[in-house]
Amino acid sequence: MYERVWTVRFSDTDPFGIAHYPRIVDAIHETSDMFMQEIGFPFWEISRKHGYGLPLVEMDFEFESPVEAGDEVTIGLTPTLGDRSVRFDYEARCDGEVAFSGYEQRVCARTGGEGAVEIPDDLRAAMERYAEE
Amino acid sequence: MYERVWTVRFSDTDPFGIAHYPRIVDAIHETSDMFMQEIGFPFWEISRKHGYGLPLVEMDFEFESPVEAGDEVTIGLTPTLGDRSVRFDYEARCDGEVAFSGYEQRVCARTGGEGAVEIPDDLRAAMERYAEE
């Protein structure tokens, strides 16, 4: 599992002092970006260097408890690999409790092309190090 | 059904010229805000005036085709009412095709309180005008 800590900022929070949902989605999305950089296949390089991308086809999240400015939220990402797709499962914890969780379903697609292609072996190997056994 | 048109802006778009996912989520979220204003129960008033809110507990969206800067995307919202919760179903169309669709599940909760409460009759009546028969 890949993990990062998201500090909720004042500018993320609403009149009740808790994070706005779109700001939580920003943090989730940033986590996928950080993960891809960590494994050596940053989103900003794979299309340019390798000619493919991982567009999002579905996202499904549950919000279990609110987070406040100053909270240190540990967001974990676990990839589950298919042939032509990958699912990123997320679990965010704050003070030991789940704050939000869910997944993004992504497909592997040639840049500018139609339909899904097989996930290249090198990307697959890099992701598998973070997959569940 | 409630409908609004979202014009995708240059500042919403990515290196491929299509809208970033978090910006699509912003537009969806803005649609719920516009709907609540339209029916006379804006998010910014219900907690102050009526003492309750509609926090989000789940969101689930599918992205079927990308949208580009300048696209006029018609986002429709249909509420489905439960006793203590409401589901907002969304469908976004551009040039006649579905671009993205999904739902938000929201519960009715007293401000600062625990657990869900029944949706007040006046809010229920205001939403039902936009519900499916």
Added chain:
Amino acid sequence: MYERVWTVRFSDTDPFGIAHYPRIVDAIHETSDMFMQEIGFPFWEISRKHGYGLPLVEMDFEFESPVEAGDEVTIGLTPTLGDRSVRFDYEARCDGEVAFSGYEQRVCARTGGEGAVEIPDDLRAAMERYAEE
């Protein structure tokens, strides 16, 4: 002068119920995008069709009074044309009072190129309709 109305949304607001500064900047930036579309030279087209852009080189804003969720803020934009640059002056009013004001300085530059070029005549003519006499 070009004008648009920005409705401050719940998701723009902070624990004091007033708009976060970055959300105000989003609204200002959106106004420039709407203006360029209005005059027939949308940001998303000028580089593709005409091969130039209007990158921002400076922004300077004063925040005079806060705006709250539900406020209808009229944001006015007045262009002032130079040879190779344009300045967008903004004034935002809410209930008759100035809420924020300032300007963006932009240069005309060939896409991917170095240095500023003269503003093309057709763009100049389109902008001048909104300039101060």
Added chain:
Amino acid sequence: MYERVWTVRFSDTDPFGIAHYPRIVDAIHETSDMFMQEIGFPFWEISRKHGYGLPLVEMDFEFESPVEAGDEVTIGLTPTLGDRSVRFDYEARCDGEVAFSGYEQRVCARTGGEGAVEIPDDLRAAMERYAEE
């Protein structure tokens, strides 16, 4: 001077592969939030615990060279203290060159009150450690 590194993300970038201006402003604003946390007076606490805030009254920024996804941008913040106000000067560098720079002018104000008050001694002392000699 306080410094933090901002990694430009794919979701910050535009069709030319460079960061959208509003995303740069988000990063600047986040830097002020991180600074206040670093010195022990986080924005989310000062109003609640001490009854004052540092609302923004002016911002002025110059954009000297664009930043791209993957760029590691070092953003420095230097506070300059007045009696009832503070100015945060920013300079952002990438690969040794200034990418953008500018300042935010903030006033010290009692929460919910009118007008500026003197910056409390403890906050002043905490900021002065990062001020220029």
